[in-house]
Amino acid sequence: MPKAEAGSTKWVANKMKSKGLQRLRWWCEPCQKQCRDANGFKCHVQSEVHVRQMAAVGEDPKKYISNYSKDFQADFVNLLRTAHGEKFISANRFYNEYIRDKEHVHMNATKWSSLLEFTKHLGREGICHVKEDEKDGLMIAWRDSSAAAVTRRNEIAELEAAEARSGAGEDKMLKKMAKRAQEEAEAKKAIEAKRAAQAATQQVTPPAERVSPTIGASPMDEKVDALVNKQQESEEPKAPVKLSFGLKAKAAPTNKPGLGQMKSQSIFKRKKDDASEPKLAKKVKL
Template sequence: MSSSAFLTPKQIAKRLKSMAKGKEHLYCQFCQRQFRDNTTGFDTHKKSHEHLENVREFLKDPQSYIQQWSAQFEKMWNDIVTFRYRNKEVRVTVVYDEFTSMEEHVRLHATKWKELMGFVRDWAKRNKDKVTITNKAGSYFIKWDESNEEAAARRFGGESKKRKRTDLERHMSDIRRQVKAAKREEEEQQEEKIESTPENPAPTKEKASFGKISIESKPVGSKETLDAAPAVPASIFQLDASQHSPESTTSTTTSLSTTLAPPKPHFLPGIIVRVMNKKLDTGSYHKKKGTVLKIVTGKGRPLLQLEMQPSGDVIQVPEKQVETVIPNLNREVLCLKGEHRGHAGILVELQKKEFNGVIRLKESGKEVCVPYDDFSKKS
């Protein structure tokens, strides 16, 4: 393998070994470390200062350590069975393999149980209402039977009861709010009935007098007010005849025709351009030069009739598929845009940073700066 490779075969093998499941008798429970071999790794570790210190601490009170590791072992076993294999029949060895594949776990030889089935039987006795053990052809299977409500209560403890209480309180508060709203609505209806009794007559028409003039107030929208409203002149609803005169129609048609007119051609006859269409005649004219003979204008975009060099073929190409040709210095060019459109001149200088060319016009002798796209080589 080349030296530029990411990993050598030896490094790959080492990584695969480190990812593999370690052997149980090469695991140090005191230091919680896994070793792959017995000669260099585990034996050397047993003589290290760190390991010896942990062993001394263990010998001071071994029963407390064993009880602690046993409780951790049972708790982790419970978590795997209840979360992964709840209401499922599973082989004991499958659960234990998954248990030992975890990075941080407690090995069986560090607990008070000497063998796996001893732990399983002891664990089943403590959970005899939910755990069943069956023997099928020499293999032991376990099953944890538990409903969803029991699992939620076990996982959340008293939290589920707390949630029920909060839901009940929320429901009662909604009921109180609805009762208050109903009482408020009933009070409003009673007030409306009191206002509509004969003791409180409805408001009558009032007259306001301003000197000799008296104005009687009437409800808005009544027939009398509508009849008394001033008449609107019919001339408002009549359109001005000048808007429909022939002159106005001709002006609108001319404006539409100008807006819908085809675009003006950018190029001029008598210049040399380069074809940039890759698909034209299977790409045989790509980046080939041609002389513009004629510009064909119609409803669409202008077409350039080109005489290709050096074959002499005559083709038609849209303007968008060609580009200008910039000649060498002191060659004749033709301006294509601006006030100098159609004027010939000599290319004096190229400003490459600004993509401009300095052209000396033949008629006036004036030097003008023109962008690359606005002039081309003259044929």
């Protein structure tokens, strides 16, 4: 039966029937023909066009399969790069996105028999990042292998390593501070215990002279004794210190009466006494 002409009623009806995804098993890659059922695919395989096309492919099948595989991988990775970048996505979900285009290269024409093998191949070759998830199964993500991306990843790795080293240094410093605080708390408890013991002994017996630490004493006990002696010395009462600034009281002169011994004198009397004093006569030269 001849093929329907483009734009005819039969051609439009066929396009409406073939709308959407069809079975991959009924797709003929050499002829670029999609059949709707098994009977249609059987009739297509027995047709003269298919036999002639398969004869051309049979001359060098490896070449055709290699070309189809390269085209499929290039389209698959390119769509993964543009659609999702370096974000992880389920392999099955992304394959459904890829086959929405009916003109894509189908997997049954490639050297991979399943999506699982193709995904493992991408992971082994370093083309994509592949990991396994309990919920979504295999997850894939595009891997940027350009020089700029490699340099950026190295810089990020160096920064993370520096942050890890600084974090380790901070943890070490915090441990040292905690250890020092614990030692100080233990020393303080030991001092308080020794004070309590000394107070108890002082109530029963008179205070004894300070005894130097014994030879067999531990360094911790020696430190505690030194701290106790130092605090006792600081607690001993000291004589008050007299401060002198070098100022001495001046003695009153003997020939002058003091402030308390002075007698009040009237202004008029003082003026009169001044007037009673004899005035000196001026000498006149002859």
